[in-house]
Amino acid sequence: EVQIVESGGGLVQPGDSLRLSCRVSELNFGSYGMNWVRQAPGKGPEWVSYVTTGGITYYTDSVKGRFTISRDNAQNTVSLQMNNVKPEDAAVYYCVPRTYRYWGQGTQVTVSS
DSSP states (O other): OOEEEEEOOEEEOTTOOEEEEEEEESSOGGGSOEEEEEEOTTSOEEEEEEEOTTOOEEEOGGGTTTEEEEEETTTTEEEEEEOSOOGGGOEEEEEEETTSOOOOOOEEEEEOO
16 A cells, blocks of 8 residues: 655745655656645645656746755655745645555645744
């Protein structure tokens, strides 16, 4: 059974930094591009970032220049470095393999001054 465990969320102030991590097991991790998707209260899921199997990265416009996605195929992990966090970044963040078939529990990011 594929397991996805996100971590690193928490309460931060605007302008702070946060690093989210995700560990994937029971999946041929190196063969999957990986997404970060977020969902704010009362809203639908929003795609945030994607990293290909080869490390090419993509970002939604609202996080470009602030967020950095990376992956470690040896550790089966993907990370999201969030800098200059804004109130609109508050959401539950999910690490999702390319096919969107498998989802973890997510990690909550709260932004409040």
